[in-house]
Amino acid sequence: MAQEPLLQLKGVSKSFGAVQALYRVDFAAYRGEVMALVGDNGAGKSTLIKGVAGIYPFDEGEVYFDGQPVQIHNPREASALGIEVVYQDLALADNLDVVANMFLGREMIQKPWRLDEAAMERKALETLDSLAVTTIRSVRQPVAELSGGQRQSIAVAKAVMWNSKLVILDEPTAALGVAQTRQVLDLVRRLADNGLAVVLISHNLHDIFEVADRITVLRLGQNVKEFIAADTTHEEVVHAITAGALRHVPGMVKNG
């Protein structure tokens, strides 16, 4: 697996006032693989992906996408590169149907102004089909009527519909039951099998070992280790999360 990463971060840092949320972190995500991002609460996982998504651009460090150095200043630039993020609070409009949610803000238009409902419905069905999301009875039902797992699937499908190359999921199974977690994990695996690079944030190591190819561990805003999932154990990962060696002692990190 000596392939070049799709996304590579080199030495990125981010501070919020006096809080150093990330300090010189290296990170990579590869096509066709699921990269899990783990770490204790406040380790900086969400901050890392928000930097990639352009919500809180990094203070320093380099970002390479597809081998090219890039600067991502806002969410639109991230989308333009093919980076989509599924946030934990899904941000679906409950009163709108599945199709409307998947196309929200990027509707297809027919002739002068009319929404092209037929084309959007077709593309939505195609996308759901390609991801083998089969439990949704009708793409014309309001998402309020869907289960948590189905809603998560819609949010993921929405993210991959736009020729995205990198899909980032922040705790996609945190609020789900066993069967629905299964559904979403299968979907995550399928994204990678379809050739996308996937970043999965989760606190559930069991889930992670089920779908991830690699595991990056963050601790106190620094990355302590990258594992190949097949070559490691729960214990090793847990140890890295709680007591992994820091390259910089927190007290010595310069603030602000």
Add this chain to the structure above:
Amino acid sequence: MSGNNPAHLMRTLSRIWAWLFLLALVIFFSLTGEGFFSLFNLQAIGANVAILLIMALGQTFVIISAGIDLSTGFVMGLASVAGAMAMTALPPGTPLPLIALTGLAVGLGVGLIPGLVNGLIIAKLKVPAFIVTLGMFGIARGAGFLLSGGMPLPVSIQGLGRIGNGYLFYYYPSQGLSFLNPPAGVTGVELRQVTGILPHPLTFAVILVLAAHWLLKHSRFGLHTYAIGGNQEAAIRAGIPVDRRTVALYMLSAGTAALAGVLYNMRFTNGAANSGEALLLDSIAAVVIGGASLFGGEGTIIGTVIGALIIAVIQNGLVILGINPFWQFVAVGVVIILAVLVDQAKEQVAS
């Protein structure tokens, strides 16, 4: 899905109860009210409801977006005063169509200003719509009365009243159908036997209803209105220009209120700052009775039409039955509460 059945049933019921209620009212008044179910009276209901309905169209959009516009009644009044002033200021001999268009342009132009201000303050300064439009309620009210000197402004222009009170077709038994004017040569008492078909205010309202329905149902703007009302955060993250949409929504609401004001000019041949005072609550009632949720995200133009018709039929029917007109307020009030109860029952079953 079988577990969702009561919710589904409730949803269906909440969608059609207003239709059923309107049907029941029509049947009831037809059986009890002499002359209620006649072409003449039904058209009169249509012509009378037009102003209220037009005002309710913009309000429907605003309420679906989880907003509210309390200023529409006095924006209508302000527009009618401005329209009246513009039309009477034209030199004598100006052709009627030009007079009418001037009234329309000035009334609409003046009416859009409060909408723009409402929208900008709500979108940019994040002040609740209730407060902003309540403030504009007072500002537009004061401006309308100051502009008109506190009195209704008569617009005595030959033929203007015919725009607001005429019919698209006239039928006279021996001469058949004629367009826009009663058949030539029919004069005096014979005119009473001429049947007007399609009062202009009704035609005007129908055109606006169709346009509003299309906009809400088939355009990007309509979809975004639902999205903003359903989950504003989701709308923002989806890249919808929520601020711009908000400004457009309050301008739309002020715009339909202004159109109602100009129609008032034509129908009553005057302009009055308080012409829309009683219509504000009725128009919000029409929207709510029509199934829109004050929490946003739900509602349709067809629903608003039904809601406005329910109000108009109650008012007309009670007059025909000779019942003290104050009962109209009571009846409409009861229907509003009924509408909200149906909505709540739906929410409860759904959750």
